[in-house]
Each structure stands twice: as C-alpha cells, then as structure tokens.
Amino acid sequence: MIELTVNGATHRVDVDPATPLLYVLRNELALNGAKFGCGMGQCGACTVLVDDRPVFSCLYPVSSTAGRRVRTVEGFGTPEKPGPLQQAFIDRQAVQCGYCIAGMIVRAQALLERVAHPTEQQIREHMNPNLCRCGTHMRILDAIRAVAATGELHRAGEKGPAS
Amino acid sequence: MTTDRDEPVSRSRRAFLAGGGLMVSFALFGSLRVSAGQENTLGATILNPKLPGDLKIEPMLDAWIRIDASGVTVCSGKVELGTGVRTALWQVAADQLALPLERFRFVTADTALTPDEGYTAGSHTMADGGTAIFHAAAQVRAMLVDAAARKLAVPPERLVLENGVIKAPDGRQLTYEDAAAGLDLHRMATETSPPSDPSAYRYIGKSVPRVDILAKVTGGAAYVQDMRPDGMLHARVVRPPNHGATLVSADVDAVSRMPGVVRVVHDGDYLAVVARGEWQAVLAMRALQASARWRQTETFPDNATIHDVLKTLPRLDYVTTRQGVDGEVHQAAPVANAAPAAASTGARVERVEATKQYVLHGSIGPSCALAVWRDGILTVWTHSQGVFPLRAGIAGLLGLPKEQVRCVHVEGSGCYGHNGADDVAADAALLAHRMPGAPIRVQWMRDQEAGWEPLGPAMETSLEVATDADGALTAWRHALWSTPHNERITNPGRLLPAWLVSQSIAPSPPSPIPQPEGDADRNAVPLYRVPDVRVDMHFVTQMPFRTSAMRSLGAHINVVTIEAMMDRLAAAHGKDPVAYRLAQLDDPRAKAVIQRAAEAFGWTANPALPPNRGVGFAFARYKNLMGYCAIALEVEVDPDRRAVRVDRVVTAVDCGQIVNPDGLTNQIEGGIVQSSSWTLYEQVRIGAVGVESVDWQSYPILRFPQVPARIDVHMIDQPGMPFLGAAEIAQGPTAAALVSAVAQATGRRLLRLPLVPHLWP
Numbered sequence: 001m002i003e004l005t006v007n008g009a010t011h012r013v014d015v016d017p018a019t020p021l022l023y024v025l026r027n028e029l030a031l032n033g034a035k036f037g038c039g040m041g042q043c044g045a046c047t048v049l050v051d052d053r054p055v056f057s058c059l060y061p062v063s064s065t066a067g068r069r070v071r072t073v074e075g076f077g078t079p080e081k082p083g084p085l086q087q088a089f090i091d092r093q094a095v096q097c098g099y100c101i102a103g104m105i106v107r108a109q110a111l112l113e114r115v116a117h118p119t120e121q122q123i124r125e126h127m128n129p130n131l132c133r134c135g136t137h138m139r140i141l142d143a144i145r146a147v148a149a150t151g152e153l154h155r156a157g158e159k160g161p162a163s
Numbered sequence: 164m165t166t167d168r169d170e171p172v173s174r175s176r177r178a179f180l181a182g183g184g185l186m187v188s189f190a191l192f193g194s195l196r197v198s199a200g201q202e203n204t205l206g207a208t209i210l211n212p213k214l215p216g217d218l219k220i221e222p223m224l225d226a227w228i229r230i231d232a233s234g235v236t237v238c239s240g241k242v243e244l245g246t247g248v249r250t251a252l253w254q255v256a257a258d259q260l261a262l263p264l265e266r267f268r269f270v271t272a273d274t275a276l277t278p279d280e281g282y283t284a285g286s287h288t289m290a291d292g293g294t295a296i297f298h299a300a301a302q303v304r305a306m307l308v309d310a311a312a313r314k315l316a317v318p319p320e321r322l323v324l325e326n327g328v329i330k331a332p333d334g335r336q337l338t339y340e341d342a343a344a345g346l347d348l349h350r351m352a353t354e355t356s357p358p359s360d361p362s363a364y365r366y367i368g369k370s371v372p373r374v375d376i377l378a379k380v381t382g383g384a385a386y387v388q389d390m391r392p393d394g395m396l397h398a399r400v401v402r403p404p405n406h407g408a409t410l411v412s413a414d415v416d417a418v419s420r421m422p423g424v425v426r427v428v429h430d431g432d433y434l435a436v437v438a439r440g441e442w443q444a445v446l447a448m449r450a451l452q453a454s455a456r457w458r459q460t461e462t463f464p465d466n467a468t469i470h471d472v473l474k475t476l477p478r479l480d481y482v483t484t485r486q487g488v489d490g491e492v493h494q495a496a497p498v499a500n501a502a503p504a505a506a507s508t509g510a511r512v513e514r515v516e517a518t519k520q521y522v523l524h525g526s527i528g529p530s531c532a533l534a535v536w537r538d539g540i541l542t543v544w545t546h547s548q549g550v551f552p553l554r555a556g557i558a559g560l561l562g563l564p565k566e567q568v569r570c571v572h573v574e575g576s577g578c579y580g581h582n583g584a585d586d587v588a589a590d591a592a593l594l595a596h597r598m599p600g601a602p603i604r605v606q607w608m609r610d611q612e613a614g615w616e617p618l619g620p621a622m623e624t625s626l627e628v629a630t631d632a633d634g635a636l637t638a639w640r641h642a643l644w645s646t647p648h649n650e651r652i653t654n655p656g657r658l659l660p661a662w663l664v665s666q667s668i669a670p671s672p673p674s675p676i677p678q679p680e681g682d683a684d685r686n687a688v689p690l691y692r693v694p695d696v697r698v699d700m701h702f703v704t705q706m707p708f709r710t711s712a713m714r715s716l717g718a719h720i721n722v723v724t725i726e727a728m729m730d731r732l733a734a735a736h737g738k739d740p741v742a743y744r745l746a747q748l749d750d751p752r753a754k755a756v757i758q759r760a761a762e763a764f765g766w767t768a769n770p771a772l773p774p775n776r777g778v779g780f781a782f783a784r785y786k787n788l789m790g791y792c793a794i795a796l797e798v799e800v801d802p803d804r805r806a807v808r809v810d811r812v813v814t815a816v817d818c819g820q821i822v823n824p825d826g827l828t829n830q831i832e833g834g835i836v837q838s839s840s841w842t843l844y845e846q847v848r849i850g851a852v853g854v855e856s857v858d859w860q861s862y863p864i865l866r867f868p869q870v871p872a873r874i875d876v877h878m879i880d881q882p883g884m885p886f887l888g889a890a891e892i893a894q895g896p897t898a899a900a901l902v903s904a905v906a907q908a909t910g911r912r913l914l915r916l917p918l919v920p921h922l923w924p
C-alpha cells in the first residue's frame with residue numbers, strides 16, 4: 001500500500017511503487033486533470049505540483065510522493081468556484097481542444113505562487129516545457145498575464161499555499 | 164422497406180424516443196436511397212441536392228429536431244474537435260427555434276441518434292451543418308407556430324414566441340411540447356425557410372461562452388480518455404517498426420504471465436495486451452515489444468530525396484483548367500502520365516517552385532478509444548471525425564452487420580485531420596469483440612501516434628505564370644506532386660489494424676477530393692484574374708509513407724506558391740505587393756479583407772526596416788469557397804541563434820455571417836500559430852527504417868518563447884449571408900506571409916519548408 005496526499009486528502013492505493021504518479025491520479029483516484037501526452041517528460045500535459053514545484057507526473061514514481069503534497073488542477077477550484085487561473089482561462093476562453101490546458105494551468109500556478117509579477121519573458125520561459133498543438137498560446141499567455149497582474153496567487157503563497 | 168444503413172438508425176431512434184410522442188418510421192428513406200445521388204466530399208450521400216446545407220444528406224426534419232414530452236432535442240452529425248462548433252451550432256439552433264440555449268438538449272455524432280453528416284472536416288461544419296440546423300430549426304419553428312395557432316384558434320401571425328412558450332394575445336399560452344403534441348415532424352425539409360431577422364438574433368453574432376470549457380479547466384470528465392466504466396480493462400498495442408514489416412516471433416507466453424495481464428492478442432502481425440491496470444498494460448506492452456522480432460520488407464526514402472522519389476512513383480494525372488476570367492473550373496478524368504502543359508507565353512514569364520516535407524498532426528493526447536461488445540451490440544466511444552464511416556469500417560473489419568455496431572463521438576485531443584482516431588477505435592473494437600462484456604480502453608503511446616498516424620503529405624509544386632507588359636496575368640500553369648490527402652475510411656482496409664491481422668484487408672485505391680474543393684490541388688486554382696489556368700495534379704498512388712488529410716490539405720503549400728509568385732510579379736513590374744494583388748482581383752470581399760489587413764497593419768510599399776527584419780503579406784479564400792483571409796506580419800531573424808521571431812501578425816477575415824466572434828477569433832489565432840509552427844519548424848524525419856520522428860524531440864514544434872508577440876484579428880461580418888468555414892482559412896496565408904517576410908529579412912527567397920532548418924542547416 002502506498003499513501004499519498006493529493007489536494008489535501010490522503011489516499012492509500014495498492015499499486016506497484018514504480019507506477020508513475022499520472023496513472024495513479026487518473027485511474028486509482030479518478031482525477032481527470034493530469035493527462036497522458038507523451039509519457040516522456042516532453043509535453044507537460046501531465047503536469048502536477050509536488051511541494052509547489054511542477055513535475056511531469058508521467059515520469060514521477062508514485063512512491064516519491066511520500067511525505068510530499070501533490071496538487072492537481074482539481075485542487076485549484078471547482079466548477080462552482082473556479083480558482084483565479086481557471087477563471088482567467090474561462091474569461092478569455094483560453095481553450096481549443098483543451099487537452100493541454102490543465103497542464104498549462106498547473107505550471108502557471110507554480111510560477112505565480114513564486115513570482116508576484118513575472119515579466120512576459122519570464123512567463124514564456126517558464127511555460128516553455130508545455131506544448132499546445134491547437135495554437136491556443138496567445139490566450140494562455142493572456143490568461144496568465146491577467147492573474148500575474150493581480151498578484152493574488154503570490155499573496156496566497158505567502159500565507160502558505162493551501163493544499 | 165429499409166436499407167442496410169437505415170435500419171439501425173430507426174431501431175435506436177425508436178429506443179431513444181421510447182415514451183415520447185414522435186414514434187417515427189424511416190421507411191421513406193428506403194425509396195429515397197434507391198435513387199440516391201453521389202457522395203459529397205465528406206463521405207455522406209446526397210439525397211436531395213436542392214436543400215440547404217446538410218439537409219441535402221438528411222432531408223427529414225425529425226432527424227435534426229425532436230420534440231416530445233421530455234423536451235426539445237437538436238441533433239447534429241458534426242463533432243466538437245476543439246474548434247468550438249458545438250457551441251456555435253447550439254447558438255444557431257437556439258435563435259432559429261427562439262429557445263434559450265439551456266432549454267434544449269443538443270446531441271452530436273452518434274450513429275444511433277444523429278444525422279449522418281459524414282466527416283467533420285474541411286471547415287465545413289458551420290457552412291453545411293450550421294446551415295442545415297439554421298433551416299431545419301426555422302421550419303420546425305414555423306410548424307410549431309401553425310400547430311399552436313390551430314390549437315389556440317388564433318391566426319399564427321398573432322402568436323409570440325418567448326422562452327419556449329407560444330403566447331396568444333389574450334394571455335393563453337402553449338409550451339413547445341404542448342404545441343408539438345400530435346405534430347409529425349417526420350417531414351421532408353423544404354428548399355426555403357421562413358425568414359429570420361439578423362438584427363433580432365439573441366445568440367448568433369454574440370460571443371457566447373463555450374459550453375465545454377468549464378469542465379476542461381476544472382478537471383471534469385471531458386474526453387474519451389476520461390471514461391472509466393465499471394469493469395474496464397486497459398489495452399496497449401505493439402506496432403511493427405515500420406510499414407510492411409512482418410512479425411517473426413514474439414514471446415506471448417512470458418507476457419501473458421506478467422502481473423495484471425488478462426490477455427495477449429497475437430493475430431498475424433497484430434499484437435496487443437489487455438491488462439487490469441493501465442500501467443500494467445504499459446509494462447506488458449514494453450515487454451512484448453522488446454521480445455518481438457520483425458522482418459523489414461520495404462525500403463524508405465529520406466528527407467533529401469523524397470521529392471525526387473515522388474516523381475518516380477506510379478501516379479494518376481488530374482488536369483484542371485479554367486478558360487476565361489469567369490470561366491468554370493473543369494477537372495478532367497485522370498489519366499496515367501498526362502502530356503505536360505505547353506509552356507506559358509507572355510511578355511514576361513516567372514517561375515516559382517516550392518517543397519514541403521511530411522508533417523505530423525501531432526495531437527498532444529495520443530489517440531484513444533473505448534469499446535464494449537455486449538448483448539450483440541459493439542459500442543465504440545471514439546474521437547473520430549466521422550462516426551458513420553467509422554462504423555461501416557469497423558463492421559467490415561469484424562464481419563458484423565452495421566446495425567450491430569454503434570459509434571459514439573466523445574471528444575479527444577485536437578486532431579487537425581485524419582490522425583490515429585479511427586485506427587485506435589478499430590483497435591478497441593477488435594479487442595472488445597474478442598472479449599465479450601468487458602469495456603476495453605486502448606490508448607496509443609506517443610511513438611505509436613507519431614509512427615503510425617497518417618502523415619500530412621510531402622509535396623512539390625511548380626508554378627509558371629505569364630503576364631503582359633502592365634503586369635496583368637495572362638496564363639497560369641501550376642504543377643504539383645503529392646500522395647493522397649484523403650485516405651478516409653472508405654473500406655475497412657483503410658483502418659490500420661486491418662492491414663496487420665492475419666485476415667488482412669487492403670485499403671481501397673486512393674482517390675482525390677475533386678475540384679473545386681481539391682485535394683493536393685486545393686487552392687491551386689487562383690482567385691486572381693487570369694484567362695488561362697491549368698493545374699496538373701500528379702497524384703502519386705503508391706505511398707512510401709501513409710498520408711491523409713491534415714488541415715488545409717494542399718492549400719498550405721499551394722498558397723505559399725501562389726503568393727510567392729504574386730510577390731515576384733509585383734517586384735518584376737515595380738508594384739507594391741498589396742496594390743498588385745488588389746489590381747488582379749475582382750471579388751469585392753477578397754479586396755475588402757486585403758484592404759482591411761493592410762490598413763490595420765499600416766502596410767507601406769517600401770518600409771524602412773532595420774537589418775534582419777522583414778514584412779510579408781498574403782491572401783487566400785480557402786478552397787475559393789470558404790472564408791477569406793488576408794495576413795500581414797513582421798518578423799525578425801537572428802542568424803546567430805538560428806531563430807525567426809514573429810513580431811506581430813495582423814489579419815482580416817470574412818467568414819460570412821459570424822456566429823460567435825470570440826470563437827472565430829480563437830480559431831484564426833490558433834490557425835496562425837499552428838501554421839507558423841508547420842512552416843518554420845516542422846518536418847517528419849524519414850530514413851532507412853521509415854518514420855524516425857517518434858517524439859517531440861525528433862519532431863520539434865513551436866513553443867511559448869517562439870509564439871508571435873501579438874496577433875490582431877479583424878473580422879468583417881456579413882449579417883444575413885451564408886456561414887463560411889473558418890477553422891483552416893489562416894493556414895495558407897500565414898505560411899505565405901512568413902515565407903515572404905523571412906525572404907525580406909534574410910535576403911534569400913526560400914521556398915523549402917520548413918524554413919528554419921533549411922535556412923540554417
């Protein structure tokens with residue numbers, strides 16, 4: 001049995017400890033946010049936060065989450081009450097197929113918690129690992145900029161990020 | 164009397180309508196189909212060519228709109244591919260039914276429930292599917308008003324429709340459901356519909372938020388990948404290393420004993436594993452793959468030689484001509500090795516040649532499908548672009564009658580054309596059919612998607628144009644070489660698993676989408692004024708690499724070729740490229756987008772640019788039938804870092820009546836970014852072992868730091884005019900404008916795509 005803490009809740013799952021976190025999130029925990037894209041750390045569709053750092057969950061063994069906090073896009077808000085980045089993506093309709101989008105939101109969250117008002121270049125460099133094939137980049141950047149302008153995720157970070 | 168196609172429809176529609184007021188018989192279809200006409204370019208059969216949009220294919224109103232005690236349901240055979248059409252179609256239905264969006268159900272692409280609109284492709288959805296719903300809804304609305312008028316004994320013109328209620332002047336009212344009771348919507352649509360006033364639309368023309376986005380940003384179930392029915396098993400396939408390779412051996416027994424493995428399937432060259440856990444399936448797949456020995460049977464060209472090789476392969480030649488500036492476009496029946504066109508004559512003859520390498524659709528999520536074989540029905544959940552052709556293909560593959568197969572569309576990762584969606588659905592169907600009762604989920608791995616999706620074809624074009632002394636176009640000769648762009652599922656052999664199983668089925672012979680839509684020759688006939696046009700499509704029928712439809716088909720490279728020619732002719736005649744284009748066009752809408760883009764960009768004839776900077780301008784009307792798009796952009800090249808930075812992009816588009824302005828902007832922005840990626844960076848590496856691009860490292864695409872600094876989209880709305888397709892209209896003009904701007908910035912007019920690796924090899 002492996003114990004892991006995801007979005008503040010602790011779960012015990014019966015899987016091979018080498019199983020990548022992605023498969024546990026999607027199958028054992030039935031969370032849809034993190035997606036399989038490449039399984040090779042090359043696209044970012046599977047991005048989740050582990051102790052506030054973005055990781056490729058397709059490569060990250062579930063056993064390595066021991067003692068760490070995992071956060072997925074589901075933890076940022078709900079359909080009734082979307083989180084700041086989720087709301088910004090909705091407001092700007094920053095989705096085409098949307099398959100990459102949960103990974104985008106998660107990676108952006110990590111930046112905005114750490115840096116209050118990142119520059120355009122910082123945002124682009126930070127988002128570099130995540131691929132979008134639909135070409136939604138302009139809107140994704142716009143949504144991130146909008147939340148960056150408020151600095152609200154950073155303030156939340158100072159209070160100690162909610163898990 | 165029913166036909167084989169109709170029986171399952173009526174059967175399941177009956178189930179769908181059980182308890183409702185509109186039990187329908189589809190017997191009429193039988194007689195209609197006997198005299199049925201040809202297929203349209205999306206694989207659906209035209210029944211009544213006089214009707215608007217896809218009512219041509221499905222003329223009965225109740226195939227589109229049903230009203231029973233449980234409410235109003237609108238059906239579309241088109242699917243959401245990430246372009247927002249689900250919302251846009253819903254908007255059209257809402258306005259024409261005078262119903263709020265949330266007051267009716269909207270069902271898309273399910274072989275048991277919806278009309279067969281063939282494929283969702285080619286920017287046809289709003290033009291054909293939207294038009295069908297526009298008219299069907301208006302006609303049903305009129306029938307409802309008439310029925311209510313009879314029931315209320317009030318003249319129909321005195322009734323008012325409001326929020327799903329039909330009101331009489333004296334305050335009496337009927338709901339749509341009440342009005343529809345006893346009303347038979349199983350009627351043939353009429354050619355014209357009661358008019359609607361564009362100024363009164365509540366939804367059409369408004370940026371209604373997309374209905375699918377909330378779930379997608381909050382981790383809701385949004386994709387076929389997110390389905391988890393009880394008892395689901397996970398499957399993975401093992402593919403040959405390249406096309407034609409045959410299996411020598413594989414250690415099926417050892418893999419069968421691995422943890423969680425339920426079944427290992429070995430049938431001819433077809434290998435798959437089915438396991439309880441997904442990771443267990445992946446591990447078993449890897450073990451099976453490692454154990455497999457293959458024999459390569461084919462040789463493959465490489466990137467340097469592919470265009471020469473294309474010219475040596477068996478082909479059919481399709482000659483398209485247009486005589487006279489307003490002449491009809493005429494495409495002759497194909498011949499083997501047609502005589503080449505006579506040389507162009509004129510005061511001045513210019514020649515332009517361009518090449519393009521193979522490209523990947525490259526969906527971020529590899530293809531995925533789910534299937535279950537239960538109670539004599541094989542149900543397949545799929546992100547296919549065409550559930551009806553897929554159903555026919557799967558039925559043929561498994562030797563089942565079509566009525567025992569149901570294909571239901573569920574969204575997947577964006578596909579941009581014919582990717583692995585249909586093939587993985589066939590994988591799921593094949594495995595589910597062998598394991599009755601168990602829902603089987605198959606997802607491809609990244610390398611399988613890259614290695615086995617049909618590629619966007621490598622192409623070569625050659626254009627020769629003659630002009631008179633003033634620069635007027637006098638003769639146009641466009642030749643191109645390409646493998647097929649349309650290997651859709653016209654027989655079971657077009658499904659990849661069908662080649663691999665021991666009872667293999669060969670794909671049906673390729674055949675191009677005819678003009679005026681075109682295939683490799685899409686957009687090759689210019690919109691410019693020229694009295695003598697000839698296009699020779701050398702349609703290569705033997706594919707060194709499997710190819711099929713990818714957004715815009717041949718238009719991408721043909722528009723590059725045409726617009727490079729227009730630049731060159733402008734320069735040759737000492738004219739500004741924008742002014743020169745305007746002077747060669749008659750279509751006022753074409754001129755309007757060009758003027759608007761040039762103005763908004765601040766286009767000047769000879770801008771004073773710093774070194775390493777360039778501007779480019781391009782125009783096309785997609786397929787000469789769909790949306791108009793003009794693009795101006797500015798780039799900066801950095802030879803030291805081997806980089807092209809796209810600074811700003813300004814575009815003007817005219818897609819007829821705009822249904823959702825924000826949705827349209829989203830599509831245009833996406834098209835520009837995607838085409839920038841294709842044009843600057845993308846090529847499938849090919850070599851001795853076949854496709855060598857197996858991941859994002861060996862197939863680089865554009866990333867955030869390379870995305871344009873800014874894109875401005877200007878829309879010219881045409882209220883009351885037909886909807887024109889939008890999703891693929893920016894692909895050609897973006898590429899052409901980039902080629903032009905990069906030429907100015909580098910001083911080298913390079914027409915070998917992708918640009919960046921060719922500029923700095």
Ligand code: FES
Binds near residue numbers: 036037038042045059
């Ligand atoms: S799926 Fe993890 S990086 Fe692509």
Ligand code: FES
Binds near residue numbers: 095100
């Ligand atoms: S929105 Fe489709 S891949 Fe990004």
